[in-house]
Amino acid sequence: MIRRFSPRRGAVVLALAALAACDSPVESPEQQPEDLAAMVEALGFRGDMVQDFGDYVVVEGDIRIPKAQLLAAQPRPAGDAMGPRFHYRTFNLVGSPKVHQVRVDLSGLNGNPDWQNAAREAIAHWNALPHSYVHMEEGASPDIVVVANCGLGSGTAGRATWPSGGNPGPTIEANPCFSSNHAQRVRNMVHEFGHTLGLRHTNWQSRGESAGSEGAVHIVATPTGKDNASVMNGGTAGESWAGFSYNDIWAVWGLYPIPDPAVTVTYTASGDPIVSWTPVFGALSYTVRRTVWISGHDEFGSFNAIGERGAFTNASSPYVDTGWPYTGVSVCEYNNAPNDYLVNGYGYRVEAVFANGYGTGSAGAATAVC
Numbered sequence: 241m242i243r244r245f246s247p248r249r250g251a252v253v254l255a256l257a258a259l260a261a262c263d264s265p266v267e268s269p270e271q272q273p274e275d276l277a278a279m280v281e282a283l284g285f286r287g288d289m290v291q292d293f294g295d296y297v298v299v300e301g302d303i304r305i306p307k308a309q310l311l312a313a314q315p316r317p318a319g320d321a322m323g324p325r326f327h328y329r330t331f332n333l334v335g336s337p338k339v340h341q342v343r344v345d346l347s348g349l350n351g352n353p354d355w356q357n358a359a360r361e362a363i364a365h366w367n368a369l370p371h372s373y374v375h376m377e378e379g380a381s382p383d384i385v386v387v388a389n390c391g392l393g394s395g396t397a398g399r400a401t402w403p404s405g406g407n408p409g410p411t412i413e414a415n416p417c418f419s420s421n422h423a424q425r426v427r428n429m430v431h432e433f434g435h436t437l438g439l440r441h442t443n444w445q446s447r448g449e450s451a452g453s454e455g456a457v458h459i460v461a462t463p464t465g466k467d468n469a470s471v472m473n474g475g476t477a478g479e480s481w482a483g484f485s486y487n488d489i490w491a492v493w494g495l496y497p498i499p500d501p502a503v504t505v506t507y508t509a510s511g512d513p514i515v516s517w518t519p520v521f522g523a524l525s526y527t528v529r530r531t532v533w534i535s536g537h538d539e540f541g542s543f544n545a546i547g548e549r550g551a552f553t554n555a556s557s558p559y560v561d562t563g564w565p566y567t568g569v570s571v572c573e574y575n576n577a578p579n580d581y582l583v584n585g586y587g588y589r590v591e592a593v594f595a596n597g598y599g600t601g602s603a604g605a606a607t608a609v610c
């Protein structure tokens with residue numbers, strides 16, 4: 241495989257999440273190509289390898305970025321009186337696959353059904369986060385115990401502990417004596433679960449909080465401007481649940497992405513590719529895609545794309561593909577110097593499919609017909 245087509249794994253997702261930045265949804269789908277290139281470059285990707293698919297772009301061959309994300313990533317205006325509200329995490333995070341099987345005990349809220357319902361709803365919101373590997377459910381041998389505590393004071397709706405030893409913070413206290421409605425309780429519970437996963441207040445500095453021994457590491461997925469919409473802003477116990485912000489989603493994606501399967505390709509004696517991959521805990525199914533990575537340039541500029549030559553859902557490893565025989569060649573190069581250059585890399589992508597997204601791994605295959 242030529243380097244620019246080299247399969248990309250989880251690090252790419254992390255890198256993407258680490259570089260994307262936004263503040264709030266922007267409804268402005270019409271952009272000129274040169275603007276797209278500049279926005280992609282602002283995120284740290286190659287501006288000359290952008291492919292426009294309408295509501296999203298693909299950069300560097302296989303990294304998909306929604307246009308709304310690109311638009312929202314533009315720099316904030318100067319003179320922001322509220323100061324930075326980046327997303328921050330503690331030193332400690334929850335391990336994998338623990339973060340996908342977090343058990344929560346809500347029985348401590350049996351006497352406070354309003355808060356118990358809010359906590360249940362908060363868990364459902366966390367589980368529905370796109371691209372996130374975070375999954376919580378109620379069950380025995382809990383990792384997180386949620387209890388009621390009227391002693392937190394009239395201005396505090398909840399409190400939570402930080403992760404340690406690869407486990408989530410073990411305790412959340414909800415204050416049933418805090419005057420609140422359902423939407424406020426849901427927001428507070430979503431926020432407290434965020435702390436148990438290692439998310440700090442986005443505005444911890446302006447609130448005068450100390451980084452402390454737990455640390456305050458900037459999640460570079462998040463913007464260089466404030467994020468008023470983040471559920472992880474502190475001092476907001478009176479706010480109502482209005483969903484995760486874009487930055488919340490990207491921060492959690494960066495911290496806890498759905499894992500990517502590691503893919504290898506071998507061949508049967510008769511020359512059929514055998515696609516194998518490492519299992520990803522919790523995957524609902526796997527999809528195998530025959531893939532051609534296409535790139536090149538001509539007198540008009542550079543281009544690249546991904547072509548699909550067939551997809552196989554509900555596949556299991558090892559998957560023998562009887563329809564794409566071994567040729568001994570994995571890359572086709574067409575070089576008509578000086579203006580026309582095209583190279584096609586052949587291989588497979590395997591998606592580990594989850595209800596809220598998928599992880600993807602790739603490997604080259606000697607199935608090219610040039």
Ligand SMILES: [Zn+2]
Nearest residue numbers: 431435441474
């Ligand atoms: Zn908090």
